[in-house]
Structure formats: C-alpha cells, structure tokens
Amino acid sequence: MSEPVLTIENLSVDYLVDPVVHAVRDVSLTLRRGEVLGLAGESGCGKSTLAYAIVRLLKPPAMITSGRAVFHARGGGDIDWGDLGPEDLRAARWDKISMVFQGAMNSLNPVISIRDQFEDIFTTHRPAMSRRDRRLRCGDLLESVGVDRGRLTSYPHELSGGMRQRVMIAMAMALEPQIMIMDEPTTALDVVVQREILRELTRLRDEHGFAVVFITHDLPLLLEISDRIAVMRDGAIAELGDAYQLYTQPRHDYTKQLLASFPSLTGDRGSFLRESA
Amino acid sequence: MAAADTVTVNLAVPRRRPTLPPMTGKLATGLIIAGLITLFGLIGPLLVQDPAKIDDIGLTPPSADHLLGTTQTGQDVLAQLAYATRGSLIVGAVVGLLTLILSGFFGIVGAYAGGWLDEAFSLFTNVVLVIPGLPVVIVISAYVAERSLLLVALVLAITSWAGSARVLRGSTLSLRSRDYVLASRVAGERRWRILLVEILPNLIPLLASQVVFAVIFAILGEAGLSYLGLGATESFTWGTMLYYAQNGLALRLGAWWWFVPPGLMLALFGAALSLINFSIDEIINPKLRNQTRGARRGWRMSREQIRRAKESTL
Amino acid sequence: MRYLSRKLGFYLVALWAALTLNFLIPRMMPGDPVEIMLAKLGQKGPVTPESREAIEAMLGTDSSRPLWAQYGDYLAGLANGDLGVSLVFFPAPVSSIIAQTLPWTIGLIGLATIISFLTGVGLGTLAGWKRGSWMDNLIPVTTMFQSVPYFWLALILLFLLGSVWPVFPLNGGYDVYNVTPGWNGPFLASVVYYGTLPALTIILSSIGGWMLGMRNMMVSTLSDDYMVTAEAKGLRSRRIMMRYAARNAVLPSISGFAISLGFVVAGSIITEAVFSYPGIGSALLQAVGGNDYALMQGILLIITLSVLGANLLVDLLYSVIDPRIRARG
Numbered sequence: 001m002s003e004p005v006l007t008i009e010n011l012s013v014d015y016l017v018d019p020v021v022h023a024v025r026d027v028s029l030t031l032r033r034g035e036v037l038g039l040a041g042e043s044g045c046g047k048s049t050l051a052y053a054i055v056r057l058l059k060p061p062a063m064i065t066s067g068r069a070v071f072h073a074r075g076g077g078d079i080d081w082g083d084l085g086p087e088d089l090r091a092a093r094w095d096k097i098s099m100v101f102q103g104a105m106n107s108l109n110p111v112i113s114i115r116d117q118f119e120d121i122f123t124t125h126r127p128a129m130s131r132r133d134r135r136l137r138c139g140d141l142l143e144s145v146g147v148d149r150g151r152l153t154s155y156p157h158e159l160s161g162g163m164r165q166r167v168m169i170a171m172a173m174a175l176e177p178q179i180m181i182m183d184e185p186t187t188a189l190d191v192v193v194q195r196e197i198l199r200e201l202t203r204l205r206d207e208h209g210f211a212v213v214f215i216t217h218d219l220p221l222l223l224e225i226s227d228r229i230a231v232m233r234d235g236a237i238a239e240l241g242d243a244y245q246l247y248t249q250p251r252h253d254y255t256k257q258l259l260a261s262f263p264s265l266t267g268d269r270g271s272f273l274r275e276s277a
Numbered sequence: 278m279a280a281a282d283t284v285t286v287n288l289a290v291p292r293r294r295p296t297l298p299p300m301t302g303k304l305a306t307g308l309i310i311a312g313l314i315t316l317f318g319l320i321g322p323l324l325v326q327d328p329a330k331i332d333d334i335g336l337t338p339p340s341a342d343h344l345l346g347t348t349q350t351g352q353d354v355l356a357q358l359a360y361a362t363r364g365s366l367i368v369g370a371v372v373g374l375l376t377l378i379l380s381g382f383f384g385i386v387g388a389y390a391g392g393w394l395d396e397a398f399s400l401f402t403n404v405v406l407v408i409p410g411l412p413v414v415i416v417i418s419a420y421v422a423e424r425s426l427l428l429v430a431l432v433l434a435i436t437s438w439a440g441s442a443r444v445l446r447g448s449t450l451s452l453r454s455r456d457y458v459l460a461s462r463v464a465g466e467r468r469w470r471i472l473l474v475e476i477l478p479n480l481i482p483l484l485a486s487q488v489v490f491a492v493i494f495a496i497l498g499e500a501g502l503s504y505l506g507l508g509a510t511e512s513f514t515w516g517t518m519l520y521y522a523q524n525g526l527a528l529r530l531g532a533w534w535w536f537v538p539p540g541l542m543l544a545l546f547g548a549a550l551s552l553i554n555f556s557i558d559e560i561i562n563p564k565l566r567n568q569t570r571g572a573r574r575g576w577r578m579s580r581e582q583i584r585r586a587k588e589s590t591l
Numbered sequence: 592m593r594y595l596s597r598k599l600g601f602y603l604v605a606l607w608a609a610l611t612l613n614f615l616i617p618r619m620m621p622g623d624p625v626e627i628m629l630a631k632l633g634q635k636g637p638v639t640p641e642s643r644e645a646i647e648a649m650l651g652t653d654s655s656r657p658l659w660a661q662y663g664d665y666l667a668g669l670a671n672g673d674l675g676v677s678l679v680f681f682p683a684p685v686s687s688i689i690a691q692t693l694p695w696t697i698g699l700i701g702l703a704t705i706i707s708f709l710t711g712v713g714l715g716t717l718a719g720w721k722r723g724s725w726m727d728n729l730i731p732v733t734t735m736f737q738s739v740p741y742f743w744l745a746l747i748l749l750f751l752l753g754s755v756w757p758v759f760p761l762n763g764g765y766d767v768y769n770v771t772p773g774w775n776g777p778f779l780a781s782v783v784y785y786g787t788l789p790a791l792t793i794i795l796s797s798i799g800g801w802m803l804g805m806r807n808m809m810v811s812t813l814s815d816d817y818m819v820t821a822e823a824k825g826l827r828s829r830r831i832m833m834r835y836a837a838r839n840a841v842l843p844s845i846s847g848f849a850i851s852l853g854f855v856v857a858g859s860i861i862t863e864a865v866f867s868y869p870g871i872g873s874a875l876l877q878a879v880g881g882n883d884y885a886l887m888q889g890i891l892l893i894i895t896l897s898v899l900g901a902n903l904l905v906d907l908l909y910s911v912i913d914p915r916i917r918a919r920g
Binding site for chain 1: 914
C-alpha cells in the first residue's frame with residue numbers, strides 16, 4: 001500500500017439557502033499516490049460538489065462547513081488546503097492539483113487560441129520559463145496526448161469534442177501535478193472516442209505517476225479503469241473499496257442496486273452483476 | 278444590450294408558461310412610478326383647466342390658484358403638464374404597439390419560416406438598423422407642415438423597430454430548434470399552431486422588454502423632435518412644453534416651475550420603465566441573478582462567510 | 592474571407608438602400624420642394640441652369656421625366672459630388688457646407704463616443720466582476736441618466752456650468768474673436784475648451800447603456816464553464832478578469848454598436864442644437880428651419896453614410912477579435 005497524496009477528513013459542504021441543503025456529508029477518504037480512485041453515484045449525489053470542495057472552487061452559497069483536505073507533498077510536508085491564503089491557494093491550484101471538467105466542451109475559452117490558453121499556465125506559474133521553452137513545452141504536451149502540435153494555433157471551435165478533451169488533459173498535465181481531478185470527462189463523447197481517451201489517460205498515468213480522482217455516473221467504466229472506487233449517495237460515501245472487490249462482492253445495498261441497473265451485452269437486466277457465491 | 282444575430286440569446290425556457298417576475302424593490306418602484314404617471318395622464322386632463330387658455334397675469338411662480346405656476350402667457354403649467362403627459366404617453370403607447378407588430382412580424386415570423394424569407398427579412402431588418410433613424414425623422418418632419426401626434430408616432434415606429442426585430446429573430450431561431458418544438462412538428466401539429474402555442478409564449482418576456490424599450494425610445498425621441506420644433510403641431514407633450522419653455526427663456530428667467538416638471542416627468546418615467554426592464558431581463562437571462570446582491574438575500578450566509586468565500590473563488 | 596465578402600456585400604446593399612431612401616423621401620412627401628427652393632433661391636440671386644439641374648436631380652421635378660430617369664440623374668449627380676446649392680448659405684454649394692461642418696461633428700461625436708464606450712465598458716467590467724458589491728446599486732443611477740433626454744441634460748449642464756458658475760462657454764465651437772482656425776495651439780485649446788460641455792453631455796447620457804450592457808454580459812460570462820477552468824488553473828484574478836471575462840463579454844457590446852450609434856448620432860444632433868455647435872447637426876436644423884431641402888438631403892445622406900462607414904469599421908474589428916465569426920462566415 002503506497003503512501004497517501006491527499007487525505008480528506010470529515011468534509012461537509014452545505015448550500016446555505018433556505019432550507020439548507022447538505023450536499024456533502026462527513027466524507028473521509030484517502031487518495032494514494034498514483035492510483036485511480038473512482039467516484040461513482042447518480043446525478044445530484046454530491047460527487048462534483050466534493051471535487052470542487054477539495055480545491056475550494058465552491059461558489060457561494062455553497063460552503064465547506066466542516067472538515068479539511070490535506071495535500072501531502074512528494075518530499076514530505078503537508079498542505080492543509082483550507083488554511084491557504086488567497087495567493088498561496090492560487091499558486092497551489094493546477095500546480096498540485098489540476099482538473100478536467102464535466103463540460104469539457106465548454107471549458108476552453110472560445111475566443112483565444114489554444115496556445116494562449118496553454119501559455120497562460122506557464123506565464124503565471126513558471127514566470128522564469130523562456131518564451132522558446134514555453135512554446136516547445138506546449139507542443140510536447142499536445143503531442144503526448146496524441147494531438148498534432150500544429151493545433152496550437154487553432155481555436156476551440158476548430159477542434160472536435162474528443163480533441164478538445166485531449167487538449168484539456170494536456171493542459172491538466174502542464175505543471176506535472178500530483179493529482180488530477182476529472183469530473184465526468186468523457187460523458188459527452190461517443191463511445192469510441194471515450195475508449196481512446198481512457199486508454200491514453202491510463203498510459204499517461206503510468207508514465208507520470210499522478211493520482212486521478214475520476215468522477216462519473218458510469219459504474220462499469222469505473223470498474224475498468226479504477227484501482228479503488230467510492231460509491232456516493234446523498235452526499236455521503238456508501239461504500240469504498242477495491243474495484244475488483246466492489247464488483248465481485250458489493251457490500252452495500254445501494255452498490256448492488258447500481259450494479260444491477262446496468263444491462264450486460266446479452267441484454268438481461270442485472271446480469272452485469274456477477275452473482276457472488 | 279441587444280444581442281446580435283451571432284449571439285444566441287440565453288432563454289430560460291420553462292416548457293410553456295413564463296413565470297411572472299418576482300416582486301423586487303426595483304420592480305415595485307418602477308411599477309408604482311409608471312402607474313402614477315399613467316394615472317395622471319389619464320385622469321389629469323379631466324380635472325384641470327384649458328391648457329391653452331391665456332391669462333394676462335404672465336409668468337408667475339406656483340401659487341394656490343396655479344399649483345405649478347404659469348407660463349409667460351399666463352397658461353397654467355399644471356394643466357399643460359396633464360395634457361402633455363397624456364400626449365407623450367399616447368406616442369409611447371402607439372410606438373410600443375407598432376414596434377410589437379413590426380418587430381414581431383419581421384423578427385419572429387421570418388425566423389420561424391426560415392429559408393429565403395428569413396434571409397430577406399433579416400437583410401431588410403439589418404439595413405433599417407444601420408440607417409440612423411432620427412435624422413430621417415427630422416427630414417420627413419421638415420417636409421410635412423401639419424403633423425399630428427399619430428403621424429409623429431408612426432414615423433418614430435417605422436425607424437425604430439429593427440433593433441427589436443433582430444433580438445427577437447435570434448431567440449426565435451434558438452427556440453425553433455428546441456426539442457419540444459421539433460417534437461410537436463413531428464407530431465404533425467400545424468405550423469401556425471406551433472408558432473402560437475409553443476414558441477410565442479416563451480418569447481413573451483423578451484417581447485415585453487422590447488416593447489418597454491420601444492416606449493422609452495419613443496417618448497425620448499418625440500421629446501427631442503419637439504424640442505427642435507419638429508414634433509406634433511397643436512398638441513401638448515413633455516417635449517413641446519420644453520420647447521416653449523426654452524423659447525420663452527424659462528431657463529434664463531429662472532422659471533424652474535416651467536422647465537423642471539416636464540423634464541422630471543421624462544426622467545422619472547424613463548427610469549421607471551428601465552427598472553421594470555431590469556426585472557424582465559433577469560427572467561430572460563437567469564444568469565444575471567448569479568451572485569448578485571439580490572441573490573444574496575436568499576442565502577443564509579453571514580458577511581464573514583461571504584468574505585471568506587470571496588477569498589478562495591471569484 | 593467569406594465573412595468579409597458577406598459583410599461588404601451587406602454594406603453595398605445598405606448603401607444602395609440609403610441612397611434610394613434619400614432619393615425617395617423628397618419625391619414622396621407632399622408639396623413641391625423644388626418649386627419652393629427655386630422660388631426662394633430666385634429672391635437671393637440669379638439661379639444658374641446648372642444649379643437648377645442639380646436641385647432637380649436631388650429633389651425631383653414634376654413628372655415630366657419618368658422616375659427611373661430621375662433616379663439615373665440623381666445617381667450621376669452624386670457620382671460627381673454635386674449635391675446642389677444651399678439656400679440658407681446661398682450661394683455656397685451643399686458639398687462645401689458639409690465639408691465645413693462634418694469635421695466638427697466627427698471630432699465631437701467620435702471622441703465623445705469613444706470616451707464613453709471605453710469608460711462605460713471599463714466600469715461595466717468592474718461592476719460585473721464585483722457583482723454583488725455596492726456597484727450593483729450604481730446601475731439604476733446610470734440608467735436614470737440615460738432616461739434623461741440629451742437636450743434636457745444639455746440644458747441643465749449649460750444652466751449650471753455656463754450661467755450659474757460660468758466655467759464653460761455658452762455656445763459655439765471655438766473662440767471666434769481671439770484665435771485663428773488652423774493647426775495652432777491656441778485654436779486647438781479653444782476647440783477642446785468649447786467642446787467639453789457638449790462632449791460631457793453625450794458621455795453622461797450614453798455611458799449608462801454601455802455600462803449596463805457590459806455589466807450584464809460580464810455576469811453571464813462569469814458563470815460560463817471556461818471561467819471555472821481559468822480559476823482552477825490558478826491564474827491571477829486580474830488576468831482572468833481581462834483575458835477571460837472581459838475579453839468575451841465585450842463582444843456583444845461591439846456587435847451591438849450599430850444599434851447604439853444610431854442613438855448617439857440622434858442625440859448628438861440635438862446636443863449640437865443646444866450648444867449651437869458648428870457641426871452638421873446644427874446645419875441640418877438650419878436647413879430644416881429655412882426649407883433648404885437640398886442641404887437637408889445632402890446632410891441626411893452624409894450622416895447615413897458616416898454611420899454605415901463606422902459600422903463597417905466595427906464589423907471588421909469584430910472579425911479580428913472574435914475568431915468564431917470568421918469561420919462561420
């Protein structure tokens with residue numbers, strides 16, 4: 001069992017409206033270095049809210065009401081994400097934890113070029129980097145996700161959905177963060193493109209060793225790519241376990257239900273769930 | 278801001294019935310002011326003396342006999358104001374109605390029909406839009422010696438509908454391709470029925486805001502025209518009052534009771550309509566309510582909590 | 592390229608429409624403008640056959656010639672730059688009156704509009720960025736200003752800053768007694784001094800619209816997905832504000848320029864009237880007052896063409912700053 005890179009302790013998020021909505025309830029989990037942690041659950045179960053809460057991107061009226069998220073740096077030394085001042089918080093974002101969003105189709109600025117959106121990251125976080133190095137690095141990053149470096153001068157509308165998502169992943173790797181949070185990154189894509197991107201992602205993870213929090217409602221997909229899976233329901237974690245174990249021996253009723261809701265190729269409802277002993 | 282044809286207007290489309298605007302302070306203030314002024318325009322003329330009646334008392338400040346004083350020729354300012362309010366409101370109402378018809382026709386019908394008709398209507402709309410309206414109105418007024426209030430309103434409407442038509446076209450185009458519209462089409466509903474039942478109701482907030490704009494524009498435009506001496510002849514409006522006040526040197530003589538009331542009415546009425554439009558805008562584009570002062574009232578957050586939240590996010 | 596040719600095509604159509612409108616107005620109106628004008632011109636001095644012809648081409652004669660032939664004469668006259676003779680400024684030709692007054696108007700309206708646009712958009716950016724702050728309350732105040740008619744605001748400004756505290760001159764475009772027009776310091780300083788109050792009127796009246804539009808677009812833009820990306824990227828808030836939010840939010844303000852410019856031009860004509868500014872708006876009103884139909888039509892044409900030109904420029908600029916539009920065509 002490898003060392004942890006992120007520890008979430010008793011994290012709760014409320015929407016402070018009338019009546020108060022408890023979006024995330026007392027969630028604790030540990031993300032290990034280099035693992036893919038799947039976060040599954042139906043829409044509205046609070047999985048995206050949890051992801052935003054980790055990097056403190058929640059907009060009011062959503063608020064972290066208790067708990068904390070602690071990042072463990074590679075060389076030792078902990079960073080309590082909640083204690084960071086505005087400037088430190090800004091500097092830590094993307095550098096330590098980067099994100100790929102749900103609306104990946106719209107998460108690129110439509111009116112500035114891909115290159116400008118890439119270089120933004122370096123000019124802000126690596127001001128010492130020379131212009132030439134920046135250009136080179138942007139091109140390399142694009143190629144590493146299988147996009148031609150000539151695409152740097154393109155604008156988002158000139159790229160296909162799959163390509164945009166690859167660009168987003170390349171950007172997320174720009175500063176070699178130790179954690180990448182992916183919020184429904186492939187939901188809007190067709191199955192073939194989705195496959196390709198997931199394969200790419202697995203390869204990149206093996207090469208660079210970043211940990212991934214992969215959020216989706218698509219449990220079968222998670223079973224395939226995750227090391228461990230957390231199943232969320234009503235803002236709380238219903239079950240957390242090894243992916244294979246969760247698949248073969250689901251303990252929580254909700255997990256069983258969820259697994260049963262996906263048909264197998266033969267079409268029998270529930271046959272996806274392999275009856276365990 | 279009016280959206281261009283390249284910008285899709287974000288419509289929060291409830292399937293059918295658009296919600297009524299929530300009664301906010303802004304909306305209530307706007308409705309009350311606009312309502313009072315309208316009431317004054319409707320009832321006022323019945324209660325006051327003849328606004329054109331000349332009296333040899335000349336220019337007098339407000340008194341018990343003349344609540345708002347008199348003009349140079351001893352005409353009662355309050356009486357003039359009542360008739361002027363009615364006049365200006367008539368212009369606003371007529372232009373509002375005509376704009377509704379014209380922009381609805383060229384904007385909604387064109388966009389809904391699609392094809393060459395849309396192309397033609399859209400081209401026509403854009404051409405009318407880039408030709409500045411008021412200079413044309415000035416020139417037309419110069420040719421016609423006897424101008425009725427209705428003629429002025431007609432000319433103002435003809436030169437001012439295009440902006441609304443363009444906005445409406447944008448929204449109709451986006452509504453037309455909504456799933457439920459396509460569904461009713463597949464279900465074999467008649468085209469005019471789809472337009473009336475499925476599309477129009479969702480355009481109501483936008484239509485309302487465009488009409489309100491048109492009314493503001495018309496009243497201001499008429500005032501400007503009258504101020505130049507090119508407004509309706511033989512009628513009272515806020516603009517003609519200002520024109521006579523200016524010609525009677527009211528400003529130099531310090532006769533504030535003559536030139537302040539019509540200007541104030543203009544400003545108040547315009548501001549009231551703008552306030553109403555704010556509320557309509559927030560229905561058309563619900564994003565406008567995000568994170569604003571109004572939205573915050575619904576939160577149960579302390580100032581301290583908001584301050585902390587602002588530190589970490591935009 | 593496609594976008595460009597489409598736009599140019601559109602402006603050609605608009606140009607044709609403007610020319611035709613200008614041709615039709617005097618012919619469709621009651622009365623006989625040519626007779627009125629010629630009669631009045633006759634009182635001022637001998638009317639040469641050339642100027643008679645020019646006026647007839649512009650304003651239309653009685654139906655001795657078919658309409659299409661008149662249209663031809665009219666277009667030929669325009670091609671030669673011959674707009675006829677002015678009645679009010681007899682015997683100056685219309686074109687020279689326009690040449691004299693247009694620079695004043697373009698200078699005044701152009702500068703005032705640019706200042707107002709930049710300030711309004713700047714304030715709107717801040718108001719949208721800090722949405723929920725006290726600046727939200729500023730919006731109704733600026734709209735109030737917008738609902739005040741230009742001339743009313745002009746009169747009040749004139750009353751306060753011209754009469755009560757005589758800081759600025761009451762009317763005119765420059766100090767006619769003490770400076771000589773030309774590229775010299777005193778003259779330019781005088782122009783700026785005399786132009787301040789009219790410009791202030793235009794700015795105060797139009798700034799609210801720009802500000803409100805920009806503020807609303809900012810608020811909408813801020814909830815777009817790419818804003819969250821920019822934030823998650825750890826960019827500095829200044830950069831997010833300028834490069835992501837304002838950059839995108841300003842686009843509709845620019846494409847809505849056509850609509851706004853019409854209002855500004857209209858308001859400016861009236862402003863010029865209040866300040867007796869030596870621009871084209873004042874000339875138009877003098878023409879209207881003196882039944883100088885030739886001058887009136889000439890000025891209407893020039894105003895329309897200027898607005899078309901300004902819009903064309905803005906459209907070209909727009910295609911530079913919004914890459915999507917170039918692709919869509």
